[in-house]
Amino acid sequence: MNFMFNKNLDKSLLAIYNILCDDRGGSMIIDLKKVFVNEGFSLPIEYELDMSKEEFSGVFPLITPVKFNGTVSNKASLVGLNAQITYDYSADCDRCGKQVVHSHSIVVEKDLAPSIEGEENERIILVPDMKLDLGQLVFTEVVTSLPMKHLCDENCKGLCPKCGKNLNEGDCGCPKKEIDPRLQALADLLK
Ligand SMILES: [Zn+2]
Numbered sequence: 061m062n063f064m065f066n067k068n069l070d071k072s073l074l075a076i077y078n079i080l081c082d083d084r085g086g087s088m089i090i091d092l093k094k095v096f097v098n099e100g101f102s103l104p105i106e107y108e109l110d111m112s113k114e115e116f117s118g119v120f121p122l123i124t125p126v127k128f129n130g131t132v133s134n135k136a137s138l139v140g141l142n143a144q145i146t147y148d149y150s151a152d153c154d155r156c157g158k159q160v161v162h163s164h165s166i167v168v169e170k171d172l173a174p175s176i177e178g179e180e181n182e183r184i185i186l187v188p189d190m191k192l193d194l195g196q197l198v199f200t201e202v203v204t205s206l207p208m209k210h211l212c213d214e215n216c217k218g219l220c221p222k223c224g225k226n227l228n229e230g231d232c233g234c235p236k237k238e239i240d241p242r243l244q245a246l247a248d249l250l251k
């Protein structure tokens with residue numbers, strides 16, 4: 061279960077992942093024996109994983125199926141996986157609350173090995189019996205790449221702390237800064 065993780069991965073995230081994987085997450089076993097025994101052989105793989113029922117921080121952000129597009133190939137008896145995973149992430153902007161969808165793309169480059177000799181390495185995926193659980197791989201890659209911040213725009217102005225108006229739609233007219241009460245007293249005197 062832990063073969064795809066390296067020691068640097070946040071432990072809390074790993075814990076979440078283990079819980080999710082017990083009864084959620086996908087399972088899609090791909091038999092790679094043909095690739096392992098045939099030097100020069102390439103196997104293109106297209107796969108979609110529905111993660112729309114996966115909850116993250118109280119929301120269900122993966123509204124469309126996650127797409128996997130890749131190739132497993134045997135080059136000089138080294139079996140490697142090159143793939144791209146794309147998904148749409150829908151969530152409310154952290155500053156203004158507007159719902160926005162962003163597309164994310166992850167490049168996955170791994171070496172596949174039926175057993176590991178020597179040091180464990182985050183680049184290596186262990187595939188016992190030459191079988192890869194692609195569903196689990198995609199699930200893990202997506203979960204570990206979910207954005208921590210979500211903004212409708214880098215320059216989102218957010219909401220006015222006083223009146224709650226979305227400042228991207230224009231100024232609300234509230235005073236920009238709290239006036240120092242001593243200055244306010246002075247201003248009152250000068251009226
Ligand atoms: Zn915003």
Ligand SMILES: [Zn+2]
Nearest residue numbers: 220223232234
């Ligand atoms: Zn305001």
